[in-house]
Amino acid sequence: MLRVLAVDDEKPLLEELLYLLRSDPRIRSAEGASDATEALRRITVALEAGPDGADGIDVVFLDIHMAGLTGLDIARLLAGFARPPLIVFVTAHEGFAVQAFDLKAVDYVLKPVRPQRLAEAVRRACAQLGQPGDVSPTAAGSAPAPLTAPAAHAGSGAPLLPRPAAPAAVADRAAEQIAVELGGVTRFVAIADIAYVEAQGDYARLHTDEGSHLVRIALSTLEERWAARGFVRIHRRHLVALARIDELRLEAGTTSVRVGSAELQVSRRHARELRDLLMRHATG
Structure with missing residues (x-):
């Protein structure tokens, strides 16, 4: 199971990313860092402790645009270590993909993050580390199955569809949610x-x-x-x-x-x- 660090300087987005990661059964632990300095401190501690240490980090899920050092800067620094953690970039910008993969990134996930897409990034990280990466679609965060139309009446050639709600009823329901x-x-x-x-x-x-x-x-x-x-x-x-x-x-x-x-x-x-x-x- 993976030990991961998520790095993003926008706290709400960091919390959402951590929520999705912690929902994945292949993730043993997921911690967050809200700036590059904190991220580098945690990664340095992990590298000093070694891969089997209590503070070990297997994968860093890394935003690119942050105050101070960017995610690309962090990845370049980590490339100088003998056994750095894997990098998955999580960003709202498409234009850095070539640089990201030049830095040996495992994956490049665009925001807003979809659970299925993040699950695929986790699978790729597991594969690179030689860990089991398969997981059931439900556990990996797949979207709920679409609702099916009710069965047709006996002898009818078409399924019965629900009658559209009256505009006032729709407005009332929208106001309650x-x-x-x-x-x-x-x-x-x-x-x-x-x-x-x-x-x-x-x-x-x-x-x-x-x-x-x-x-x-x-x-x-x-x-x-x-x-x-x-x-x-x-x-x-x-x-x-x-x-x-x-x-x-x-x-x-x-x-x-x-x-x-x-x-x-x-x-x-x-x-x-x-x-x-x-x-x-x-x-x-």
């Missing part, structure tokens, strides 16, 4: 299932009981859209569904809330308003 994309697959998450939202730069991470989803929407936009649905701002980084707050804690002059297993800080400017809202909510 938010579209999220992961590796080129679009899913629809019910807003009622979202416990809280976390700001991550220009993105927002939606937290549900089943996991989290990244969307490219500013937290302030969601705050405005979802105010009527009971979402309240408690901090510059967090928007919370009022009905999902389990506890309000006041300790040493600070306020926090527990939402499921998460404890979130409440800023001073929002603390009083939140207490009032919770009291009103509790009394109906």
